[in-house]
Amino acid sequence: MAPSIYHSLLLPDLQQILQEQDEAAMREFCEALYPGVAAEVLEGLPPEDALKVLSQCLPVKQAEIFAFFSLHAQVAMVDSIEPERLSRMIEEMSADDRVDLLERMEPERVERLLRLVAQAERADIRKLLSYPEGSAGSIMTTEYAWLPSDVNVQEALERLRLQAPTRETIYYIYVTDDSRHLIGFISLGKLIQAKPTTNIADLMQREVISVRVDDDKESVAHETLKYGFIAIPVVDNQNRLVGIITHDDAAEVVQEEAVADAYLAGGMTPLEDSYIETPFFELVWKRGMWLIILLGAASLTAQVLNYFEHQEEMNWMVLFLPMVLASGGNAGSQSATLMIRALALNETEGRVFWIAGREIRIGALLGTVLAVVSVLVARLMVGSSASYVVGLTVFLVVTTGTIVGAMLPMALKRLGLDPAFMSTPLIAALSDMLGVLIYYNAARGLIGLM
Amino acid sequence: MAPSIYHSLLLPDLQQILQEQDEAAMREFCEALYPGVAAEVLEGLPPEDALKVLSQCLPVKQAEIFAFFSLHAQVAMVDSIEPERLSRMIEEMSADDRVDLLERMEPERVERLLRLVAQAERADIRKLLSYPEGSAGSIMTTEYAWLPSDVNVQEALERLRLQAPTRETIYYIYVTDDSRHLIGFISLGKLIQAKPTTNIADLMQREVISVRVDDDKESVAHETLKYGFIAIPVVDNQNRLVGIITHDDAAEVVQEEAVADAYLAGGMTPLEDSYIETPFFELVWKRGMWLIILLGAASLTAQVLNYFEHQEEMNWMVLFLPMVLASGGNAGSQSATLMIRALALNETEGRVFWIAGREIRIGALLGTVLAVVSVLVARLMVGSSASYVVGLTVFLVVTTGTIVGAMLPMALKRLGLDPAFMSTPLIAALSDMLGVLIYYNAARGLIGLM
Numbered sequence: 001m002a003p004s005i006y007h008s009l010l011l012p013d014l015q016q017i018l019q020e021q022d023e024a025a026m027r028e029f030c031e032a033l034y035p036g037v038a039a040e041v042l043e044g045l046p047p048e049d050a051l052k053v054l055s056q057c058l059p060v061k062q063a064e065i066f067a068f069f070s071l072h073a074q075v076a077m078v079d080s081i082e083p084e085r086l087s088r089m090i091e092e093m094s095a096d097d098r099v100d101l102l103e104r105m106e107p108e109r110v111e112r113l114l115r116l117v118a119q120a121e122r123a124d125i126r127k128l129l130s131y132p133e134g135s136a137g138s139i140m141t142t143e144y145a146w147l148p149s150d151v152n153v154q155e156a157l158e159r160l161r162l163q164a165p166t167r168e169t170i171y172y173i174y175v176t177d178d179s180r181h182l183i184g185f186i187s188l189g190k191l192i193q194a195k196p197t198t199n200i201a202d203l204m205q206r207e208v209i210s211v212r213v214d215d216d217k218e219s220v221a222h223e224t225l226k227y228g229f230i231a232i233p234v235v236d237n238q239n240r241l242v243g244i245i246t247h248d249d250a251a252e253v254v255q256e257e258a259v260a261d262a263y264l265a266g267g268m269t270p271l272e273d274s275y276i277e278t279p280f281f282e283l284v285w286k287r288g289m290w291l292i293i294l295l296g297a298a299s300l301t302a303q304v305l306n307y308f309e310h311q312e313e314m315n316w317m318v319l320f321l322p323m324v325l326a327s328g329g330n331a332g333s334q335s336a337t338l339m340i341r342a343l344a345l346n347e348t349e350g351r352v353f354w355i356a357g358r359e360i361r362i363g364a365l366l367g368t369v370l371a372v373v374s375v376l377v378a379r380l381m382v383g384s385s386a387s388y389v390v391g392l393t394v395f396l397v398v399t400t401g402t403i404v405g406a407m408l409p410m411a412l413k414r415l416g417l418d419p420a421f422m423s424t425p426l427i428a429a430l431s432d433m434l435g436v437l438i439y440y441n442a443a444r445g446l447i448g449l450m
Numbered sequence: 451m452a453p454s455i456y457h458s459l460l461l462p463d464l465q466q467i468l469q470e471q472d473e474a475a476m477r478e479f480c481e482a483l484y485p486g487v488a489a490e491v492l493e494g495l496p497p498e499d500a501l502k503v504l505s506q507c508l509p510v511k512q513a514e515i516f517a518f519f520s521l522h523a524q525v526a527m528v529d530s531i532e533p534e535r536l537s538r539m540i541e542e543m544s545a546d547d548r549v550d551l552l553e554r555m556e557p558e559r560v561e562r563l564l565r566l567v568a569q570a571e572r573a574d575i576r577k578l579l580s581y582p583e584g585s586a587g588s589i590m591t592t593e594y595a596w597l598p599s600d601v602n603v604q605e606a607l608e609r610l611r612l613q614a615p616t617r618e619t620i621y622y623i624y625v626t627d628d629s630r631h632l633i634g635f636i637s638l639g640k641l642i643q644a645k646p647t648t649n650i651a652d653l654m655q656r657e658v659i660s661v662r663v664d665d666d667k668e669s670v671a672h673e674t675l676k677y678g679f680i681a682i683p684v685v686d687n688q689n690r691l692v693g694i695i696t697h698d699d700a701a702e703v704v705q706e707e708a709v710a711d712a713y714l715a716g717g718m719t720p721l722e723d724s725y726i727e728t729p730f731f732e733l734v735w736k737r738g739m740w741l742i743i744l745l746g747a748a749s750l751t752a753q754v755l756n757y758f759e760h761q762e763e764m765n766w767m768v769l770f771l772p773m774v775l776a777s778g779g780n781a782g783s784q785s786a787t788l789m790i791r792a793l794a795l796n797e798t799e800g801r802v803f804w805i806a807g808r809e810i811r812i813g814a815l816l817g818t819v820l821a822v823v824s825v826l827v828a829r830l831m832v833g834s835s836a837s838y839v840v841g842l843t844v845f846l847v848v849t850t851g852t853i854v855g856a857m858l859p860m861a862l863k864r865l866g867l868d869p870a871f872m873s874t875p876l877i878a879a880l881s882d883m884l885g886v887l888i889y890y891n892a893a894r895g896l897i898g899l900m
Contacts, residue, residue, distance in 0.1 A: 188620075189638070192607060193611050207484060226486065246678075255708070258705070261712065262790075265712060265715050265874070266786065266788075274791075276801070291820055299773055305771075309768055318771070321771060322751045322752070327745055330717050330875045334717055334737045339725075362730070365734055374749075381753070425779070425874065428779070
C-alpha cells in the first residue's frame with residue numbers, strides 16, 4: 001500500500017476508536033502499523049489524543065513511534081507526559097534520537113528527567129550530549145553490533161542474537177580487540193553466507209573506513225552517502241570504536257545542509273523548523289536582518305550615483321540603469337552558485353587559476369552576446385552613441401560580475417567562512433555599486449571620445 | 451583509517467606498481483581496498499592506466515570499482531574497453547548502475563554491446579531501460595532477496611545463501627505468493643533472531659509500504675529517506691514485486707534534486723555533471739540563455755522608466771532607484787525561497803489563505819521597518835518631501851514583493867510547473883518593473899499632495 005493512502009484511510013478510524021475509548025484497538029493500531037506511518041496518522045490528531053493512543057502501547061513501540069514525530073512536535077508533546085512515563089520512553093528510544101530531543105529541551109528539565117532514567121542509559125546520554133554540535137559525535141548512536149575476532153561464525157551469530165540491537169544497526173558488524181580498538185568489519189550478509197566453523201578473523205575485512213568522533217558532521221555524512229554505506233563507524237583519537245552513524249541520519253544531515261544553503265541563497269538566515277512551525281517574529285527577524293543589511297549596501301550605491309548625477313546631465317542614462325545593474329548581478333550570481341557547488345565537492349582545490357581563466361573567457365563571451373542584445377534594445381529608445389555606452393557597460397559589468405561572483409565564494413572559504421553566505425541578493429548589491437561606477441565612467445569616456 | 455588519507459598514500463604506490471608492470475600487485479590493490487576507495491585512487495590516474503590496473507582484477511571486482519567512478523568518467527572510459535571485456539563487466543555490474551551507464555551511451559553502441567551480454571541479463575537490462583526517466587522504475591534495481599511464505603526460518607536462510615544477492619540488498623527480504631504479489635516483509639535481523647522452526651508466514655510483517663513503478667522518483671526517494679528504510683519495494687499496477695529502490699540511490703536522487711534547485715535559484719539551467727566536467731560551451735549556453743531572458747525582462751523596465759522620465763523632472767529620484775528596486779526584489783526572493791521549500795514539504799495544502807495573510811502581515815512589518823531606515827538614509831542626501839517618497843515606495847515594494855514572491859511559486863505549482871523556476875533573479879526582474887511603477891506614481895501622488 002502506498003503510504004499516503006494510510007493517512008486518509010486511518011485517521012477517521014482512529015478518531016472513532018478514541019471516541020469509543022477502545023483501548024485494545026489503540027494498542028492494535030500501534031502494533032500493526034509501521035512506526036513511521038503510525039506517527040504520521042497520529043500527527044493528524046490533537047497532541048492530547050495522540051498521547052492517549054500512545055499510552056496504550058508498549059514502551060518500546062511508543063518510543064519507536066515517538067521518534068518519527070518532527071522534533072518540533074516532540075518538544076511540544078513532552079510537556080504533557082508525566083516524568084515517569086517519559087523517562088521509560090527515553091530509555092527505549094534509540095541513542096541518537098533521544099539526544100536530539102534532550103538537546104532541544106530546557107537543561108533543568110533534562111536534569112530532573114535524567115534522575116529517573118536507568119543508570120546505564122543515563123551515562124550513555126550524558127556522553128552523547130557532551131559532543132559539540134556539528135561534530136560526528138553529535139549525530140552518532142552508541143547502538144552498534146560488535147564481535148571479538150576469535151569467535152567463529154556460529155558463535156558470532158549467537159552473540160548477535162543476544163546483543164539484539166534494535167532497529168537497523170545489526171547489518172554491519174564491527175570487530176574490536178580487547179581494548180575496543182576497531183580492527184575489522186563484516187556484513188551480516190557475508191556472515192550468514194559463510195561456513196559456521198569459519199573464524200571471524202579470517203572472514204573480516206581489515207581495511208575499515210571510519211571517521212573520527214570530532215570530525216565535521218557534514219563531511220562525515222557526505223562520506224557515508226558517497227560510499228553507499230548503511231553505517232560508518234566512529235572512533236576516538238586512539239582508534240577505539242565509540243559509535244556509528246547510520247545512513248538515515250547521514251541523509252538527514254546532508255538534506256538539512258542543502259536546505260540551509262537554499263535559505264542563504266535566497267538572502268535570509270536558515271530556519272530551524274518548517275515555515276509553518278516557525279513563529280511569526282522569528283520569521284520577521286531572520287528576514288528583516290538581511291533586508292536591512294542589503295538596504296545598507298544599496299544606500300552606498302545611492303551615494304555613488306549622487307556623486308555622478310551632480311556632474312553629468314544625461315537623462316537617458318537612467319532608463320537603462322536597472323537593466324545594466326541586473327545584468328551584472330545575474331551573471332555574478334550564476335558564477336557564485338556554480339562555485340558554491342564546486343567548493344562543496346572539493347573541486348576547486350589546486351584549480352583556482354584554471355577556474356579564474358575559464359570564468360574570464362565565459363564572462364567575456366556572455367558579456368559580448370548581452371552587449372549586442374542591449375545595444376539593439378537601447379537603439380530603439382535612444383540615439384546610437386548612447387546605445388554604445390549601454391553596450392560597453394553591459395559587457396564590462398557582465399565580465400567583472402562573472403569573475404567577482406566566482407572569486408568571492410572561494411575567498412570566503414579561504415577565510416574559513418561558509419561560501420554559501422555569498423547569496424544572490426548580496427552579489428547583486430555588490431554588483432550594483434560596481435555597475436554604477438562602470439556605467440558613468442563608460443559614458444564619460446565614450447561620449448568624450450566621440 | 452579516514453578515507454581522505456588513502457588517496458595521497460596510495461596513488462604514488464600505484465604509479466610505482468604500474469611502472470614496474472607488477473600485475474600481482476595490481477590484483478592485490480583491487481582486492482584489498484573497499485571498491486569506493488579503489489575507484490577514488492584510480493581516478494587520479496590517466497584513464498588508460500586505470501584500465502590497465504582494472505584489467506588485472508576479477509570481473510566482479512572490476513564491476514564494483516567501475517560503478518564508483520562518476521558517470522562522466524565511466525562514459526569516457528567505456529570507449530577504451532574492448533566490447534567483450536565490457537560486456538562481461540556489464541553482466542557483473544548491479545542492475546541499476548549499468549542501466550545508468552547504458553542510458554548515457556549511444557543507442558547504437560548499446561545495441562552492439564547487448565548482443566554480447568548473456569540472455570538473462572539482457573532481458574533485465576531492456577526491461578529497466580524501458581521505464582520512463584523520472585519514474586521509480588528508472589532508479590530501481592532488480593536484485594532483491596525474496597521468499598515464499600510457506601518456508602520456515604532455517605529453510606529461508608538456506609534459500610538466501612543460494613540467492614546470495616550481491617551488495618546490500620539482502621537485509622530486507624520480501625515475501626511473495628506464487629504470482630509474485632507482494633504479501634509480506636521481514637528483515638534479515640529479525641530472521642536470524644527467530645527460532646529456526648518458525649514459519650515465515652507467522653514472522654513476516656503484513657503491512658508493507660511499497661511504491662508503484664510509475665510513481666515520481668523524487669517523491670519515492672523522499673518517502674524512502676523519511677522512513678529511514680534501507681530499501682523500499684517497487685510493485686506494478688497489480689501489486690507484483692518488480693524491484694527495490696535502495697537507500698543510497700534514494701539519497702542520490704534527493705541530493706540531485708537539491709542541487710538542481712540551487713542552480714535554478716541562482717538563475718541558470720541545472721548542470722548534469724560537475725562544474726569541472728561540464729564543457730565550456732554547455733556552460734555558456736546554460737547561463738547565457740537565462741541572462742538573455744532576464745535582460746529581456748529588464749528591457750521592459752527600461753520602457754516603463756522611459757514613459758515616466760519624459761514626464762517628470764525630479765533628478766533626485768534616480769539616486770534611490772537601485773535601492774528601492776533591490777529592496778522589493780530581496781523581500782520577494784525571501785518569500786519565494788520559503789514557499790519553494792514549504793511546497794516541497796507539502797506544507798501549503800489547504801493553507802493558501804493562511805499563508806497569504808501571514809505574508810501580508812510580515813510584508814507590512816518588514817516594509818515599515820525598511821521604510822523608516824530608508825527615509826533616514828534619503829534624508830541625508832535630499833530634502834524631506836523626497837525622502838518620504840522613498841520611504842513610501844520602499845514600504846509598498848517590500849509589501850507587494852513579499853506577497854507576489856510568496857504567491858508565484860504556488861501559482862507555478864498549480865499550473866503543474868516546477869516552483870523552483872521562480873528564481874531570485876527572475877523575482878528581481880519582475881519586482882524591478884513593479885518597483886518603477888510604484889516609485890514614480892508615489893512621487894507624483896505625494897509631491898502633488900504636499
